[in-house]
Amino acid sequence: MRGTKRSIPEPDRRSSLATLPAVSRVQSCAAYRKLQRDVGSGLATDLLREEIARLRDEVTRGVLDRRSLRRAAAPATLVARARDKALSLLAPSPRLVINATGVIVHTNLGRSVLSERAAERVAEASRAYMDLEYDLERARRGSRGSHLDPLLERLFPDRACAVFNNNAAAILVALRALSRGREVVVSRGELVEIGGSFRIPEILAASGARLREVGTTNRTRIQDYEQALGSRTGMLLKVHTSNFRIVGFTEETPVAALAGLARKAGLPLVVDWGSGDLVDLAPLGIHDEIPVRRILDDGADLVTFSGDKLLGGPQAGIAVGRPELVTRLKRDPLARVCRVDRLQIAALHEVLAAYVRGRAFEEIPTLRMLALTPEEIGRRAEALRSGLARGRGGERLQVVDGVSRTGGGSSPVGERRTRLLAVEGAGGDAGEIEKALRTGDPPVLGRVHEGKLLLDLRTVLPSQDRVLAARLAAALREDALRR
Numbered sequence: 001m002r003g004t005k006r007s008i009p010e011p012d013r014r015s016s017l018a019t020l021p022a023v024s025r026v027q028s029c030a031a032y033r034k035l036q037r038d039v040g041s042g043l044a045t046d047l048l049r050e051e052i053a054r055l056r057d058e059v060t061r062g063v064l065d066r067r068s069l070r071r072a073a074a075p076a077t078l079v080a081r082a083r084d085k086a087l088s089l090l091a092p093s094p095r096l097v098i099n100a101t102g103v104i105v106h107t108n109l110g111r112s113v114l115s116e117r118a119a120e121r122v123a124e125a126s127r128a129y130m131d132l133e134y135d136l137e138r139a140r141r142g143s144r145g146s147h148l149d150p151l152l153e154r155l156f157p158d159r160a161c162a163v164f165n166n167n168a169a170a171i172l173v174a175l176r177a178l179s180r181g182r183e184v185v186v187s188r189g190e191l192v193e194i195g196g197s198f199r200i201p202e203i204l205a206a207s208g209a210r211l212r213e214v215g216t217t218n219r220t221r222i223q224d225y226e227q228a229l230g231s232r233t234g235m236l237l238k239v240h241t242s243n244f245r246i247v248g249f250t251e252e253t254p255v256a257a258l259a260g261l262a263r264k265a266g267l268p269l270v271v272d273w274g275s276g277d278l279v280d281l282a283p284l285g286i287h288d289e290i291p292v293r294r295i296l297d298d299g300a301d302l303v304t305f306s307g308d309k310l311l312g313g314p315q316a317g318i319a320v321g322r323p324e325l326v327t328r329l330k331r332d333p334l335a336r337v338c339r340v341d342r343l344q345i346a347a348l349h350e351v352l353a354a355y356v357r358g359r360a361f362e363e364i365p366t367l368r369m370l371a372l373t374p375e376e377i378g379r380r381a382e383a384l385r386s387g388l389a390r391g392r393g394g395e396r397l398q399v400v401d402g403v404s405r406t407g408g409g410s411s412p413v414g415e416r417r418t419r420l421l422a423v424e425g426a427g428g429d430a431g432e433i434e435k436a437l438r439t440g441d442p443p444v445l446g447r448v449h450e451g452k453l454l455l456d457l458r459t460v461l462p463s464q465d466r467v468l469a470a471r472l473a474a475a476l477r478e479d480a481l482r483r
């Protein structure tokens with residue numbers, strides 16, 4: 001910048017303002033007309049005006065030197081800046097990213113990826129009318145619930161189900177419908193906050209039910225519940241402490257014991273089972289995720305869970321349990337407020353159908369990712385490494401052992417052994433590479449640990465491997481050039 005970069009002196013600023021082009025003059029250039037065609041004339045005009053106003057402001061405040069002003073005020077530059085702003089405003093958002101964090105149910109990244117079939121159904125269902133609330137046979141009003149009920153009945157025989165916008169909504173409706181104005185007995189150790197915005201005490205307050213905490217943070221026994229029961233009690237609530245675990249001196253009352261107590265007292269036991277998987281994950285070596293079915297068999301009267309966690313579907317909240325309770329949920333005025341939309345229903349139908357067909361592990365990405373072995377992941381990581389080995393910086397890639405987490409409020413200790421692609425930065429620190437990958441297109445997200453960037457292919461869709469390789473090659477090259 002050679003010391004010529006002095007802001008325009010105060011007395012000259014007025015005359016400098018006069019050098020700013022008129023909006024109409026810029027509008028007559030070809031580049032502007034193209035911008036207008038691409039983004040619409042209203043937006044093009046507004047952005048152009050804003051650009052000129054910004055320059056006027058910078059001149060007045062004295063933050064521009066003459067040369068920068070001349071460059072910035074050129075019609076081509078003004079139009080180019082307006083175009084950049086327009087494109088960034090209009091670009092699709094949320095953006096698609098490559099999740100190489102290894103966290104499968106990543107709440108910040110949208111939790112579950114839909115299966116191909118579910119995704120196609122959503123695309124199709126969004127483009128046409130449908131018999132959403134219409135009975136074609138009888139030519140009269142039908143019900144939204146009718147689409148999912150037959151599949152849910154197969155998955156949960158002898159129980160009824162209601163589907164809401166998300167699990168928080170399912171709990172809210174359940175609390176209100178079954179316990180408004182009454183006490184909800186819940187263990188102090190289960191008054192959890194999930195994802196920074198879901199707090200059981202707040203949902204409880206919003207429902208009009210009253211919280212009756214029992215036990216201590218680390219220990220709650222059946223006697224604690226028993227002593228709290230009285231004429232004001234509306235229900236017993238158990239919450240899956242899905243995103244943390246208190247270890248050491250702890251005691252938690254099992255569902256079966258609570259169910260016995262609830263039955264004796266003639267009160268419903270409602271269980272918020274958070275992640276709510278439908279299949280037994282024990283064959284994968286996962287023993288601490290108890291399927292919803294077992295919670296019901298243990299005697300829970302109503303279980304609620306999310307559609308987009310381990311179930312692997314769209315955002316939704318499913319309440320399953322005794323038919324007379326579910327009917328009360330469906331009749332509550334809040335049920336209408338918390339209802340699912342047609343695209344959620346269309347997606348969830350395909351996902352539930354995969355379970356009914358016994359194809360969940362083949363078709364549902366969340367389960368497929370969970371089932372991947374370290375050997376399978378290692379082979380992909382090795383292929384990626386060897387493909388880049390001879391390129392610039394390729395020698396800084398290594399395939400190492402590590403762990404992936406299931407995440408998203410499923411099991412807190414749900415760690416799976418994996419193989420990681422470890423990337424060393426040219427200067428020893430991988431922070432620059434991490435940033436380059438994260439802020440590029442498409443963004444690639446990994447995690448930095450002990451100075452290395454770790455990429456876990458468990459959560460990278462196989463169809464993304466090639467793009468990931470290209471982004472990584474470019475990032476390594478740029479990182480080497482920076483040194």
Ligand SMILES: *Cc1c(COP(=O)(O)O)cnc(C)c1O
Pocket residue numbers: 166167168169194198239240241242243272273274275305306307316317408409410
């Ligand atoms: C995730 C979770 C919720 C919230 O579910 P949403 O579907 O995000 O509304 C509630 N309770 C528990 C125990 C959870 O893990």
